[in-house]
Amino acid sequence: MTLKAISAQRLFDGVKYHDNSALLWEGTSIKAVVPITQLPTDIEHQHFEDAIIAPGFIDIQVNGGGDVMFNNDLSPSAVDTICRAHRSHGTAYLLPTLISTTPSDIQKALSAIDKAIEERIVGVLGIHLEGPWLNQEKKGAHNSELFYSPTPEQLANFNWLTKGKTLVTAAVENISTDSLKWLKHKGIVVACGHSNAKADELTDEKMQLVDGFTHLYNAMSAFEGREPGAVGTAMLSDHTWCSIITDGIHVHPKSFLLAHKVKPEGKLLIVTDAMASLGSVTNQFELDGETIRVVDNKLVNSRGSLAGAHIGMDESVANVIKWGICEQEALKMASTYPSIAMKCEDLGFLKPNYRAAATVLNTQYQSQAVLVDGNLY
Ligand SMILES: [Zn+2]
Known part of the structure; x- marks a missing residue:
């Protein structure tokens, strides 16, 4: 060599x-x-x-890129196209992210990622299953008809990844402690998201089994004085990380800065939540049979709901620096911190x-x- x-x-x-x-x-x-x-x-x-x-950027929430949605094409070649589109925005590794779908498509996605890693598709780190174990009150752009609360037996029925990292986003109030334990014992990283939990539903017992929160503020119960919700719990729990979308559309810069002030160092990390439109020539794509369009740099469905983000990792880093975060912290939020969140022992630093x-x-x-x-x- x-x-x-x-x-x-x-x-x-x-x-x-x-x-x-x-x-x-x-x-x-x-x-x-x-x-x-x-x-x-x-x-x-x-x-x-x-x-x-x-250090190479790591994006743990990527639904698509280069005119491909992972949900619509569960194949290693689709993963390759997505990784290429994000590479031109600085992303070295990513977790292709599956939006809520059927159990059979979840299995297809897991098999496609295993194959992609085996075929050495450049940049695929594992998989992020965002649902379908979510709360219908906070469905966002997901199809809530697909939501259910999985038993450990149902979880055990999937053939999980044999290589690479797995992140699961679930509404913690709608998933049993036994199921959370099952995921943890399997070595899966668990994040709370698309959650309408009252703070008291996020019990200490459950929170010990939760590693993080997915896209802080978006699709989760808000913080209020009488009811801290999922946002307040995320802010208060020091052991959890929070991912956050920094396109300036999903989260106000001041809300971002508040989270940065409150979370311990290393526990706030950037995700793009990018869709097929990143690196696209058409600026539109299909999600569950619905057309999502880029309108004023926003991705919206026919009801006008936000449906993911239209931004790359490099622009996300530039945004947080513009909002007042120092350069090295912004770089760590895109590389070192997501590496630690996903328990990657050989990424996130430029060291021998x-x-x-x-x-x-x-x-x-x-x-x-x-x-x-x-x-x-
Ligand atoms: Zn989401």
């Missing part, structure tokens, strides 16, 4: 900055971060002018022996290149 390198004026390794430095890797593993002046002269090396190299994954951004935080498993795109 041969050593390769990329370099830039600035490199952020997930902990600290290195000036005029290079990321060196061999095969799929990082070897070192060294000053450019110490690079061996005989290796393949690309320098990026006026750029920053950061970590997977060779990085995102190169220009001074406006637009993606210039993405390194995934040692290949530069």
